């Protein structure tokens with residue numbers, strides 16, 4: 001592979017910026033084009049996903065590009081879920097029994113700026129903002145952009161194009177519209193949307209509730225979560241049905257109704273959000289969906305990565321992490337073909353999709369599972385017992401047991417598809433054993449673990465026989 005290849009990356013969000021940085025570090029000539037203004041110069045997107053949970057798979061991507069330590073300076077560790085009931089009682093459910101396993105709250109724009117700054121330092125990266133991709137000529141690897149300022153169109157041709165233009169990808173749409181090859185596409189919307197609100201810092205810059213947790217107010221059908229920011233504020237996200245519910249976006253139409261709903265469901269939050277109804281009506285309501293498609297590659301000239309290839313609902317906090325892991329997996333494959341005689345984008349793109357697709361399908365499904373777990377199960381006794389047991393296993397036998405959450409979030413050496421298979425079997429095993437009363441107080445923790453392992457292996461075996 002020659003280092004002189006011209007790479008065009010469409011979309012300078014989280015995935016595109018990391019990919020640009022990494023490809024430039026490998027010596028490619030990179031042009032990164034973004035439809036929005038440069039977020040380092042203009043503040044944008046009030047009310048939309050301000051902070052994110054960054055965990056091990058994402059950190060691995062940042063490490064690959066040499067920016068992990070800088071990113072960590074922007075992070076606030078979150079050690080567990082702080083569950084808030086209606087009476088205002090709270091309890092902390094740790095994410096893991098191992099002390100060094102936690103997730104991090106990080107600012108989306110802060111992280112994006114860091115990646116853009118690092119990419120811009122390299123002489124072989126060109127950044128272009130305010131240019132929206134309108135169409136991609138897949139066979140000739142060229143893309144047309146509209147300049148927001150001049151309103152003129154420009155066309156950029158490259159050796160290969162990467163589509164990292166997010167969930168509503170125009171690059172993906174060009175594949176869908178091409179009709180020259182079989183392109184499968186599905187988009188599944190949740191019946192819930194989301195809206196972001198803010199718990200501001202106290203007057204002296206302090207936090208109004210416990211800093212180092214992801215806060216959850218689970219209410220069965222709907223849910224509120226909050227992640228801390230460095231300035232003492234929390235970004236709060238409300239997940240609520242669009243319609244067909246006592247309280248839903250369709251009927252929360254007046255400040256009185258918004259207050260009635262929050263007073264009933266989240267009374268302890270009301271006092272922490274002084275401008276509740278203003279924020280509720282000023283901030284946009286966003287939809288939540290899963291996008292799956294294949295192939296990700298067109299004519300061995302264009303490849304989709306990140307949300308453009310696999311948008312997922314945010315309930316495992318893995319969309320960005322998975323997108324960063326895409327860059328890691330792609331980079332490993334690139335490394336194997338990193339010589340002139342082996343250069344072959346067709347092999348690289350196909351191998352990438354063969355390895356990666358099953359894993360992004362898995363995290364998409366796990367994220368939907370976690371939607372139900374967060375809004376309903378976190379408040380149910382049997383699930384709380386299960387979490388307690390798993391945390392005790394992890395604390396006492398750190399090498400022997402990883403919960404589904406830990407496998408997905410902290411064990412980046414295991415692909416998502418494996419984490420899903422094992423994690424689901426473990427969940428089923430523990431819930432069955434608890435429900436059947438087979439795990440008793442008298443048993444030692446070691447005996448409980450052996451029983452769970454035995455039951456898990458039996459379930460995995462049955463699944464293998466039934467589904468291969």
Ligand SMILES: Cc1cc2nc3c(=O)[nH]c(=O)nc-3n(C[C@H](O)[C@H](O)[C@H](O)COP(=O)(O)OP(=O)(O)OC[C@H]3O[C@@H](n4cnc5c(N)ncnc54)[C@H](O)[C@@H]3O)c2cc1C
Nearest residue numbers: 011013014015035053133165166306307317318319320321
């Ligand atoms: C409410 C919410 C909470 C989330 N929380 C988490 C979390 O806690 N942890 C986590 O890991 N993930 C989370 N995610 C998912 C995460 O935001 C995405 O997976 C991640 O942003 C994907 O990165 P991306 O670069 O592929 O796409 P994006 O970040 O969407 O970036 C795409 C970029 O392409 C640009 N673009 C779009 N169209 C064009 C065009 N036509 N031409 C040029 N440029 C274009 C966009 O302006 C944007 O800059 C959350 C998502 C939501 C909605």
